Amino acid sequence: MSPTAEQNVEGSMVAKEEVCYRFHSKEGREFTLSKSAAHLSVLVKQMVPDLGIDDDEEIKTMRPIPLINVGSEALALVVKWCEHHKTMPAWEEEKWWLNERDAEMRRWEREFITAMSPDQLFNVFSAANYMDIKCLFDKCAEAVADMARGKSVEEIREVWILENDFTPEEQEKMNNENPWTVVLRDIDIKARPDEF
Known part of the structure; x- marks a missing residue:
């Protein structure tokens, strides 16, 4: 699969001319994530310079980054989330009140989270933690807390x-x-x- 593919996993659209990182899930399946969406992952932002990659041509030819702790199903959902959020500003962890999204984004996030089974949610939560995607991690944490609320x-x-x-x-x-x-x-x- 070309790192500039039009169609990504689960129907996430990536512009044809967009530069994409390639990843391997723990099962060895390949996924692409646009450079503009990858900024949401602290792991990717820190890993790429450590690999000595500093321009788009190197990104296009680089080998896939192995994500040994992330399964294919979870990675597909993480990619979908990141591509949908790629135009969002950086997540303010210390100033959570600044992370307010418009009504359409909140609706999309709610549907995305509630469509997952408890197992999927746990795996995406773990993947968001591993990849250090704060906005997804926080939304998963809210969902886990909601699932536990009022239960023995x-x-x-x-x-x-x-x-x-x-x-x-x-x-x-x-x-x-x-x-x-x-x-x-x-x-x-x-x-x-x-x-x-």
Whole structure:
């Protein structure tokens, strides 16, 4: 695949003349990401100069960058996000209130996030963390928090397929050492009495 392809993964459009980086997912599948979208990834911004690449011609001929911690499905979604956000200003982590998007962008982001299964969300969240894409990481973190809000520990374990590796004795010890556990459990029982 040419690094200046018109059509990218999952229908993300990249202008034909745009310079693109190439990446290999952990499965070895190749993806392209336009230079204008790649600025969202701190990993890419730091890696490219470290590789001694400083002009567009070198980018066009460079070997794909291996992303050994990012699966193909997650990378496809990351590329789609970045291409859609490539004209957005840099994400202000310390001044989160400056990151407000217009209504159309917020709608697109909400649809993008809610279309993912919990597994996909977790994998994209991990990929955004690995590639240091702050805007995507923050949106995934919000979604994970929303999924956990109001759920018991058991419900969260079920959603995220997490094993409870504590013995009953260890669990009891933790409950006794942390008095908030009892208070929060009582609040949860009062808030949802029909489930008990």
